[in-house]
Amino acid sequence: MAIASVTEASKLVGKTRKTIQRYISIGKLSKTIGSDGKEGIDTSELLRVFGELSTQDTTQISGEKNIHNVAVLNMENVALKKEIELLRELLTSKDAHIDSLNKALLILEHKKEHPTPIQEEPTQPLETEQVTQPTAEIEPQVEEITEAEPEKPKRKKFLGIF
Numbered sequence: 001m002a003i004a005s006v007t008e009a010s011k012l013v014g015k016t017r018k019t020i021q022r023y024i025s026i027g028k029l030s031k032t033i034g035s036d037g038k039e040g041i042d043t044s045e046l047l048r049v050f051g052e053l054s055t056q057d058t059t060q061i062s063g064e065k066n067i068h069n070v071a072v073l074n075m076e077n078v079a080l081k082k083e084i085e086l087l088r089e090l091l092t093s094k095d096a097h098i099d100s101l102n103k104a105l106l107i108l109e110h111k112k113e114h115p116t117p118i119q120e121e122p123t124q125p126l127e128t129e130q131v132t133q134p135t136a137e138i139e140p141q142v143e144e145i146t147e148a149e150p151e152k153p154k155r156k157k158f159l160g161i162f
Contacts, residue, residue: 003032003040012043013050023049 006024010017020041023029029049032042046053 002043003034005040009041012053013046014054
């Protein structure tokens, strides 16, 4: 049978490297030296301890994960592009609103700088106009002052305990 490294053995049996190394240290698995001089675990040992080995190719598993990841990333990419477009539209409308407010402010400032002249009424009566004197005299109104009654002092409440 073939000899697998600890990492390859962990992938074949679906366990972590730490688990494989722990099994080797307690004696459940034995290491062998291959023809090339490297230490490893014989696949027959893996079958003895763990039973059926994983028949799926690890590249196929990682390929399926990559396809899933690519699909998720594409969906996120589309959502982010839509969000960016909406934010750009919002920014454009905000800029247009600011421009309209600036124009309105300029119009208001322009009106303040150039006020329309108000015609003042003449203070002196014209010679052609007759000045009329009031015929009835205005009587001054006098109010009678009445003295108010002094307020009675308020009684203080006794807050004693009986």
